[in-house]
Amino acid sequence: MYEFAYHKPASVADAVKLLAADGEAKAVAGGQTLIPTLKQRLARPTALVDLSAVRDLVGITVGGGKVTIGAMTKHVDVASSADVKKALPALAALADGIGDPQVRNRGTIGGSIANNDPAADYPSACLALGATIKTNTREIAADEFFKGMFETALKPGELIVSVSFPVAEKAAYMKFAQPASRYALVGVFVAKGPAGARVAVTGAGPSVFRWKEAEAALGKSWGVAAVENLKASASGLNSDIHAGADYRAHLIGVMTKRAVAAAG
Amino acid sequence: MPKVSMTVNGKNVSAEVEGRTLLVQLLREKLGMTGTHVGCDTSQCGACVVHVDGKSVKSCTMLAVQADGAKITTIEGLATGNDLHPMQAAFKEHHGLQCGFCTPGMVMSAVELAKHNSNPSEHEVREWLEGNICRCTGYHNIVKAVQAGAKAMAAAK
Amino acid sequence: MAVDGIGAAVKRKEDFRFLTGRGNYTDDLARPGQAHAYVVRSQAAHATLGKIGTAKALKAPGVVAVFTGADLAADNIGGLPCGWGIKNKDGSAMHEPAHPVLAVGKVRHVGDPIAVVIAETLAQAKDAAELLDIDMKELPAVANMREALKPGAPVVHDGGSGNVCFDWHLGDADAVAAAFKKAHKVAKIDLVNNRLVANAMEPRAAVGEFDRATGEYTLYTTSQNPHVIRLLMGAFVLHIPESRLRVFAPDVGGGFGSKIYHYAEEAIVTWASAKVGRPVKWTAERSESFLSDAHGRDHVTHAELALDKDGKFLALKVDTLSNMGAYLSTFAPAIPTYLYATLLAGVYTTPAIYAEVKAIFTNTVPVDAYRGAGRPEAAFLLERLVDIAAAEMGMDRVEIRRRNFIPSNAFPYQTPVALQYDSGDYNATLEGALKLADYKGFEARRADAKKRGKLRGIGISTYVEACGIAPSNIAGALGARAGLxxxxxxxxxxxxxxxxxxxxxxxxxxxxxxxxxxxxxxxxxxxxxxxxxxxxxxxxxxxxxxxxxxxxxxxxxxxxxxxxxxxxxxxxxxxxxxxxxxxxxxxxxxxxxxxxxxxxxxxxxxxxxxxxxxxxxxxxxxxxxxxxxxxDPKNFTFPGGAHICEVEIDPETGVTKVVNFTAVDDVGRVINPMIVEGQVHGGVAQGIGQALYENCVYDDNGQLRSGSYMDYQMPRADDLPSFKVATAITLCTHNPLGVKGVGEVGAIGSPPAVINAVVDALKDHGVRHIDMPASPQKIWGIINGNRRMAAE
Missing domain, CATH: 3.30.365.10 (Aldehyde oxidase/xanthine dehydrogenase, molybdopterin binding domain)
Known part of the structure; x- marks a missing residue:
């Protein structure tokens, strides 16, 4: 790691101020992706602004047809929340499958979404459920939020405050883990909710995306039969030593089918 | 340099660290507590697992400054004198360790599992240990040890 | 028998310190005044190395010293020695190029050490390393052995015959040719034994210390054999007499072969400690281990087995390319020769065997022994070939093995490839394994799996290995440069x-x-x-x-x-x-x-x-x-056994899960059954790892694509089942305890059992062979006829 200054503000306002004052400063939430990145010297922030003392950013509220999760809420707390399990069990299950127990004890939803790692799990839930990402300045629809590999609609210094997920009638997440890293090689979140039938795919492409053909098919008639013979296109998908684009495309189909079956 | 203070195994400690100092570096290099190990650089292997405020975390993926004010428990803090903690005793009884390098992280991770689940199934143990890699044992005896250790911890309450 | 004597499952004396965090591993040492070394490594697989400008780095905060190959040369420091010489077919010596401690003139693999920066802290050393001014010009590289043999291929070392290190053979070529003429059937196979990284959980580390008062050097190191390191480093590299060189390997966190060898970093910290007048510590980071620990396996082989009409093996011929990497690691030449070709009789009475082995230099990390070392390669080849032979003959896989076993009354048994087995009972271990694995009940389990949409297969391997390499006089005659x-x-x-x-x-x-x-x-x-x-x-x-x-x-x-x-x-x-x-x-x-x-x-x-x-x-x-x-032993010992693996494949995803694994091994007399079982468990896990998960992948430019745990799949707890393990022993006849050895059996017997099971599960898809690791993508490719995926 390169050396950096460290700040631990107690409010969103202070955090925003610190980030605004230094263009090369970076916010750190759980740090489960950022710290490994820094250790490899792949990033060189001048300062880290640690959000862990900002109490307002932590918490889960369920009501008004929505599950709202504070940005600094840890995966373990989403996974074990009785409210989330009741309102959106697929979301609790997704959180319960992120990384390993130690990662879940530190990692946060805000960090995951802000980082937009192409193999992260949460972005798929945001897209499929039509979540709204609330920042210190505005609200951003998930469809507008994820822009590309490690790229989001967040402006420099803009912080995620919370994420609101509309409760869905049916939803499930199925992940095929990259066998070494255990990140999503292909993760598919399916939902039948207020925004209709949605299928969001993570891990397979440069950034999370919606599989429109599957959505159309499920929109017509929700069920495994609707997607059973549907083939995802391999065009533009990632290819690496674990999986070529063809295999990833194939797995999108399998995981979608299994997710729909699990969603009921 | 920032100064941090925390409780490690019940003792108050403070030290000056760089921003970039990892919690595991603080423990090993500044505090001389070398029971916590480093086995990888990508947060996969779990040799460095300690408890921070009661939860298992990878101390190679947390900055020392982030642990300011926290209560830390390391492998050195489990046994009482020469009396092994029930999970440590179970690892010995079931030959759940060979070279001993992954063992501290493995035990610390297992202790957290046992707090949530006093009677974990083989499947539950194997899933829980996703973040702890062992190269010696093939996990067979670790799984047995964790199951026995969890029961023993519940019985000791 | 004493209560805690031979045969008792005594709890381990060492466990208390390991369980309480009191182990004493090399990186745990904090010597007074120690400075930290960071080794600067080549990021290119092949490049010329010119001047290294150190002025800026030397001025960086905390820097104590910067050394390059030129500094070592100025002190007449020698290269890293190779401990085993092999002779070519024509009797000439193998090509044995210099292996400098720090590269001089050229770098030959990604990770080749170029310079060392010593500073007050490791972070400062790394900061300063970025300020080095290194004049490098990249050259075309070659990582693949077949490419390395082509005319015009980049040459890793000048002064030899292309990239061939040695061209060696063993056995009777004429007898084999004659037997093949009489063959009823010939079973053939082309296979790859995948390159692996040992990955002991403790990364290598070394601390050098020089006592100005006594002139004694101390090297604390993560070694499996400190006296060997003292001898090699003292005599060949640093020219320090044993009387003034202490090597101490305290608690070492796993080795599996990778910590046998004398490594550059050991010489660097020892030498540098006197130069800077302070203890110097180096510890590998895991991604550095991938680039600097000797790798294992990496064979490409064609083999043919001649059979008579009854399925008896008449002759075996084997042609193997073995990757040495960019330099010869300490015992590298012995592995694909005397620890591989000599095991090609396996547990069978094959009367004629001929093996040719070409060792190849490539722009990759050096390859040496990894758990089993040569013997897993031999067992994998044989046990795959025997299954293929059974299929060709329309014979049962158990029956063809039984028919060719060396009978238990034939010991001592002289094989046609130099070894004389002293004892064994291969039927006993096989029968034991068949029973423990409920082999008879398998078809019912297969049918049940089919109902659940899974393809279930069962695979057997019966193997022998050779442990305790010896005696010294014979090993010496075969090229060993040390006693055993x-x-x-x-x-x-x-x-x-x-x-x-x-x-x-x-x-x-x-x-x-x-x-x-x-x-x-x-x-x-x-x-x-x-x-x-x-x-x-x-x-x-x-x-x-x-x-x-x-x-x-x-x-x-x-x-x-x-x-x-x-x-x-x-x-x-x-x-x-x-x-x-x-x-x-x-x-x-x-x-x-x-x-x-x-x-x-x-x-x-x-x-x-x-x-x-x-x-x-x-x-x-x-x-x-x-x-x-x-x-000094009279002979090797010869553990053997039978492993049976059952897998289930998810045809939709190609994922293979080991659902049952049984090992019945003959390890000789058992001193502590608890420890013996633990050794088998660990070996089997590594063998399953090789068969299904682990793979060291280089791209065409010599860049390592699997250089961390993000891409190199270490077997995890949820990848493996619990194992069924038992012993069925015969005693070694030439040592007083009757012991044979157990450290490697698991890693030798298991890979072919796994792949035989995978092939069995896929038999309706026309599969004869699958190279390791049988990854989900590869299996999916086979099931779906996607050959390109299957080849990857």
């Missing part, structure tokens, strides 16, 4: 407690317990009275360390021999004390008695007398009770 004996020093202290100083080294094997059991058994002393000391060349007379499953067969026998001497001497003392003839002294359960009398002395009394020799007949008897034995 072992040393034990049993020191009985005045109060009767005992310290064993062994030249073997424990890095997970539990020697502190197993050796103590040998002593408890023989001397009738409690385990708590016995300490086992290993790893420190200043304490231990000599030793060759631990590898090749030798610690009990060779090291344990040395202990027995030293105990013989202790008992002999103690009897003399007892005879004197009890005024009896030495011939009348009996020793049992820790007591010396005079035959036919009730006179008795305890072992403790004898020990005390040895050191308080009042009234000793000093003209006949020296004081003290401290004996050393060196033991």
């Amino acid at each position: 004996y072992e040393c034990a020093n049993v020191r009985v202290h005045p109060t009767g407690s005992i310290t064993l100083f062994t030249g073997c080294h424990s890095h997970g094997q539990g020697h502190e317990t197993t050796y103590a059991q040998l002593i408890a058994e023989r001397l009738g002393v409690g385990l708590d009275q016995i300490e086992v000391s290993h790893g420190d060349t200043n304490k231990i007379p000599f030793g060759m360390g631990t590898y090749g499953s030798r610690s009990l067969a060779v090291g344990g026998t040395a202990v027995v021999k030293a105990l013989d001497k202790i008992v002999d001497k103690a009897k003399k003392i007892a005879a004197h004390l009890m005024e009896a003839a030495e011939a009348d002294i009996e020793f049992k359960d820790g007591k010396f008695t005079v035959a036919g009398t009730d006179k008795a002395k305890t072992f403790g009394e004898i020990a005390l007398t040895a050191y308080v020799p009042h009234n000793f007949p000093l003209d006949k008897l020296e004081p003290g009770l401290d004996e050393t034995a060196f033991y």
Whole structure:
């Protein structure tokens, strides 16, 4: 790691101020992706602004047809929340499958979404459920939020405050883990909710995306039969030593089918 | 340099660290507590697992400054004198360790599992240990040890 | 039998310190005033290396020194030696290029060390390393062996015949050719034995320290064999006599072969500690380990087996390319030759065998022994070929093995490839495994799996291996540049407690317990009275360390021999004390008695007398009770066994899950069954890892694509089942304990059992062979006829 200054503000306002004052400063939430990145010297922030003392950013509220999760809420707390399990069990299950127990004890939803790692799990839930990402300045629809590999609609210094997920009638997440890293090689979140039938795919492409053909098919008639013979296109998908684009495309189909079956 | 203070195994400690100092570096290099190990650089292997405020975390993926004010428990803090903690005793009884390098992280991770689940199934143990890699044992005896250790911890309450 | 003696599942003496965080691993050391070394490594696979500008780095905060290959050359520091020479078919010596400690003129693989930066902290050393001005020009690289053999391929080392290190053979080519002419059927296979990284959980580390007062150097290092390191580094690299060089390998967190070798970093920190006048510490980061620890396996082989009409094996011919990497690691040339081709008879009576092995230099990390070392490659080849032969012949896979086994009454059995097996009963281990695995019930399980949409398969492998490489005179004749004996020093202290100083080294094997059991058994002393000391060349007379499953067969026998001497001497003392003839002294359960009398002395009394020799007949008897034995074995030992694997494949995703794994092994006499089972578990896990998960992948430019745990799949707890493990032993006939060895059996027997099971599961898809690792993508490709995926 390169050396950096460290700040631990107690409010969103202070955090925003610190980030605004230094263009090369970076916010750190759980740090489960950022710290490994820094250790490899792949990033060189001048300062880290640690959000862990900002109490307002932590918490889960369920009501008004929505599950709202504070940005600094840890995966373990989403996974074990009785409210989330009741309102959106697929979301609790997704959180319960992120990384390993130690990662879940530190990692946060805000960090995951802000980082937009192409193999992260949460972005798929945001897209499929039509979540709204609330920042210190505005609200951003998930469809507008994820822009590309490690790229989001967040402006420099803009912080995620919370994420609101509309409760869905049916939803499930199925992940095929990259066998070494255990990140999503292909993760598919399916939902039948207020925004209709949605299928969001993570891990397979440069950034999370919606599989429109599957959505159309499920929109017509929700069920495994609707997607059973549907083939995802391999065009533009990632290819690496674990999986070529063809295999990833194939797995999108399998995981979608299994997710729909699990969603009921 | 920032100064941090925390409780490690019940003792108050403070030290000056760089921003970039990892919690595991603080423990090993500044505090001389070398029971916590480093086995990888990508947060996969779990040799460095300690408890921070009661939860298992990878101390190679947390900055020392982030642990300011926290209560830390390391492998050195489990046994009482020469009396092994029930999970440590179970690892010995079931030959759940060979070279001993992954063992501290493995035990610390297992202790957290046992707090949530006093009677974990083989499947539950194997899933829980996703973040702890062992190269010696093939996990067979670790799984047995964790199951026995969890029961023993519940019985000791 | 003593309560804690031979055969008892004694809990390990070493566990308390490991479980309480009191282990003492090399990186745990904090020597007073120590500075930290960061090794700057090549990011190119092949490049010319010109001047290295160090001025800016030297001015960086905290920097103590920067050294390059030129600095080492100025001090006449030698290259890293190779410990085994192989002769080509024509009798000429292998190509043995220099292996500089820090690269000079050229770099030859990603990770090749270029410079070392020493600073107050590791972070400062890394900061400064970025300020080095390194003049490098990248050259075309070659990572693939077949490419390396093509005319016009980049040449890794000048001065040889292209990229060929040696071109060696073993066996009778004429007899094999004649047998193939008579063959009823010929089974053929082309296979790859995948390159692996040992990945002991403790990364390598080394601390060098120089004592200005005494002129003594100390190297603390993560080694499996500290005396070998002292010899190689002292004599060939740094030119320091043994009397002024101490090598200490404290607790070592796993080795699996990767910590046998003498590595550049050991020489660097030792040499630099005198240069900078401070202890110097280096610890590998895991991604650095991938670029600097010797890798394992990496063979490409074509083999053919000739069979008669009854399915009897007539002859075997094997043609193997073996990747040496960019330099010769310490024992690299021995692995694909004398530890591989000599095992090609396996457990079978094949009368004629001929093997050709070409070793190839490539722009990759050096390759050397990894758990099993040559023997897993031989077993995989044979056991795949035997399954293919069974299919060609339309024979049952169990039956074809039984028909070709060396019968249990044929021992000692001379194979056509140099080895003479002393004992074994391959039917017994196979029958034991078939029963334990419920082989008969398999078809019902397969049918049940089919109902669940899964493809279930079962695979068998029956194997033999050779442990405790020996004897020295034969190994020497075959090119070994070291002896292969072992040393034990049993020191009985005045109060009767005992310290064993062994030249073997424990890095997970539990020697502190197993050796103590040998002593408890023989001397009738409690385990708590016995300490086992290993790893420190200043304490231990000599030793060759631990590898090749030798610690009990060779090291344990040395202990027995030293105990013989202790008992002999103690009897003399007892005879004197009890005024009896030495011939009348009996020793049992820790007591010396005079035959036919009730006179008795305890072992403790004898020990005390040895050191308080009042009234000793000093003209006949020296004081003290401290004996050393060196033991050079007469032969290898030959563990063997049968492994049975059951897998289930998800045809939709290609994921293979091992659902049952059974191992019945003949490891010779078992001293501690708990430890023996643990060794099998660990070996099997690594074998399953090789078969399904682990793969070291280089791209065409020599860049390592699997250089961390993000891409190199280590087997995790949820990847594996619990194992069914048992032994069915025959005794080794040429060592007093009858022990054979257990460290490697798991990793040798299991990979072919797994792949045979995978092929069996896919038999309806026309599959004959699948190379390791049988990854989900590869299997999906096969099931879906996507050949490109299947090839990757």
